[in-house]
Amino acid sequence: MKKKLLSILLTGILPVLLQAQDQPAPTPQWRPVYHFTPAKNWTNDPNGLIYLNGVYHLYYQHNPYENKWGHMSWGHATSKDLLHWEHLPIAIPEKEEKDTTTWIFSGSAVLDEQNTSNFGKNAIVAIYTADQPKQQKESQFIAYSTDGGLTYTNYPGNPVIDIHRPDFRDPSVIWLEEQHKWLMTVAVPEARKVQFYTSSNLKEWELLSEFGNQGDIRKIWECPSLTPIFVDGDPAKKKWLLMVSSGNQDAATGMQYFVGDFDGKTFKNDNPADKQLFVDYGRTFYAAIPYNNLPDNRQTMLGWLMPFETGTYPWRGQMSIPRDLLLKSTPKGIRLYQQPSEVLYASLDKLPAANKLLKKNITISKELTLGTAKSFNTNTNWIDATFTPGTAQSFGFKVAQDKNGNEVTVGYDIQRNELFIREKGKGDTISLPVRSSDKVRLQILFDKSSLEVFVNGGETVFTTLLFPEKEATGLAVFAEGGNVQLDSLKVWNLSK
Numbered sequence: 488m489k490k491k492l493l494s495i496l497l498t499g500i501l502p503v504l505l506q507a508q509d510q511p512a513p514t515p516q517w518r519p520v521y522h523f524t525p526a527k528n529w530t531n532d533p534n535g536l537i538y539l540n541g542v543y544h545l546y547y548q549h550n551p552y553e554n555k556w557g558h559m560s561w562g563h564a565t566s567k568d569l570l571h572w573e574h575l576p577i578a579i580p581e582k583e584e585k586d587t588t589t590w591i592f593s594g595s596a597v598l599d600e601q602n603t604s605n606f607g608k609n610a611i612v613a614i615y616t617a618d619q620p621k622q623q624k625e626s627q628f629i630a631y632s633t634d635g636g637l638t639y640t641n642y643p644g645n646p647v648i649d650i651h652r653p654d655f656r657d658p659s660v661i662w663l664e665e666q667h668k669w670l671m672t673v674a675v676p677e678a679r680k681v682q683f684y685t686s687s688n689l690k691e692w693e694l695l696s697e698f699g700n701q702g703d704i705r706k707i708w709e710c711p712s713l714t715p716i717f718v719d720g721d722p723a724k725k726k727w728l729l730m731v732s733s734g735n736q737d738a739a740t741g742m743q744y745f746v747g748d749f750d751g752k753t754f755k756n757d758n759p760a761d762k763q764l765f766v767d768y769g770r771t772f773y774a775a776i777p778y779n780n781l782p783d784n785r786q787t788m789l790g791w792l793m794p795f796e797t798g799t800y801p802w803r804g805q806m807s808i809p810r811d812l813l814l815k816s817t818p819k820g821i822r823l824y825q826q827p828s829e830v831l832y833a834s835l836d837k838l839p840a841a842n843k844l845l846k847k848n849i850t851i852s853k854e855l856t857l858g859t860a861k862s863f864n865t866n867t868n869w870i871d872a873t874f875t876p877g878t879a880q881s882f883g884f885k886v887a888q889d890k891n892g893n894e895v896t897v898g899y900d901i902q903r904n905e906l907f908i909r910e911k912g913k914g915d916t917i918s919l920p921v922r923s924s925d926k927v928r929l930q931i932l933f934d935k936s937s938l939e940v941f942v943n944g945g946e947t948v949f950t951t952l953l954f955p956e957k958e959a960t961g962l963a964v965f966a967e968g969g970n971v972q973l974d975s976l977k978v979w980n981l982s983k
Contacts, residue, residue: 513801516935517799517935521808521932521934521981522805522807524802525564528552529802530803531547532773533545533774533776533791534547535578535596536595539611544596545565545566546562546563546596547562548593555803559618561591563577568833568834569809576637578638579615589617589618593709595776598779599612603669604629604631613629613632614689615658617646624651625652625656626650628646644690647689647690652675655674657710659713660672669687671683674708674709674710679708681697682696683698683753696753696754700760702743702764703763706734708731710774710775711729711732712775713728713749718816729747730776732773732774740771742772743764745757746814746822757820764823775790786812787809787811787812787828788810788812791806799936805936810828824944824946827932835869842862842981842982843979845978847973847976848974854964858980864960865960866935866960868978869978870977871928871930872884872929872973874929874971874972875974879901880901880902881900882899882965882966883964883965884963885897885964885965886933886938887953889956892911893955895910895938896908903920904921905918906949908938908949919947920947924943927942936954
């Protein structure tokens with residue numbers, strides 16, 4: 488009897504108990520509500536972003552087995568409003584063979600309406616990096632789907648591009664209507680450059696040109712994209728936006744961009760080679776790529792918010808809010824502006840009245856608590872406010888407040904024309920220069936553990952991760968050293 492009991496413990500109950508002891512505690516207080524996270528396990532780069540028949544497809548780097556990086560495959564989710572996501576089975580799993588392991592690294596997806604690939608009319612073709620660690624090689628593979636993007640079949644002629652390097656990855660493919668050809672932008676990370684390839688069938692690719700060693704070259708280049716955008720919304724003023732994941736202003740993790748012209752073969756930077764322009768001024772935003780096949784010339788991107796050292800369970804990693812991309816004329820030249828997608832704002836308008844807080848023309852001279860514990864103390868708020876500066880030295884919002892005085896301040900310093908973010912008791916104040924304006928608009932998206940801040944219509948954007956205690960859910964607007972006019976305030980609670 489004792490032997491039988493011991494056998495049961497050793498082979499059944501005991502391992503389960505030991506595993507439970509090693510398992511991290513769940514962290515539901517940090518799971519975002521309106522930012523995408525997988526149901527469980529690790530995620531990083533968004534992949535294959537494509538819009539099909541009213542549905543937004545999100546593929547993403549995913550470890551199906553563990554809550555850490557590894558076993559890279561393409562996870563899959565879909566949404567009709569970019570707010571609510573349906574989790575779907577793995578779309579492209581890693582491939583294990585006798586002598587080769589192939590991990591499915593980052594890439595893109597296109598709708599082949601004209602059947603250029605001969606995979607079938609309206610086939611969806613994924614173009615991704617096949618990372619083969621045993622061979623220390625990365626090359627570009629393609630796979631196709633004939634069931635609406637649910638499952639993919641690898642092309643037997645893979646790889647379609649192989650330059651025999653260990654670092655050659657993250658292909659971004661778009662259709663060039665004028666040339667009637669496909670264009671691929673792909674990174675050679677250690678060389679700090681991207682390459683441009685063209686193809687008529689997605690299988691055979693010709694190298695067009697290279698661009699690199701400009702802007703910020705302190706870190707490797709990854710996850711590039713080349714996107715045509717009308718400057719100031721004018722179809723007669725088209726420029727090309729080249730984005731690369733590399734570093735930020737502090738040489739931390741981030742993204743940079745270039746604005747210029749593309750003649751079908753070569754990209755020419757409008758700015759001096761040493762000019763550095765950054766997409767986001769936080770150290771969290773990375774690997775963003777635009778959606779393919781969006782209507783009305785819309786350009787919307789999605790990025791990964793890197794989790795760094797703070798662990799969450801049973802998932803790790805989340806996506807940014809989808810951001811509309813705009814190029815605007817400024818006194819310093821054409822610059823990138825970003826806005827939370829207009830599709831999301833349409834969803835906000837449909838929320839119940841109890842989830843909305845609207846105020847106009849209020850003078851703020853101190854700290855004003857917003858909402859009640861039931862309505863807006865949830866850490867899932869979307870804030871959109873416009874101020875007219877007055878006598879106050881600074882103004883803005885405080886989130887994640889608790890009874891012990893802990894809080895995160897997102898403020899605007901009038902004299903310095905700076906946005907500042909300060910997490911009380913946890914590090915230095917981060918300050919970012921902002922162009923002077925008669926009005927100051929702050930869009931603050933705080934979602935359990937992510938904070939995205941858009942200043943003056945997306946002129947400056949800052950993203951970071953926060954991990955407040957469970958009871959730290961207070962929300963307030965403030966002014967210090969005088970008063971400020973709060974022209975308009977909209978707060979949406981997305982917790983329900």
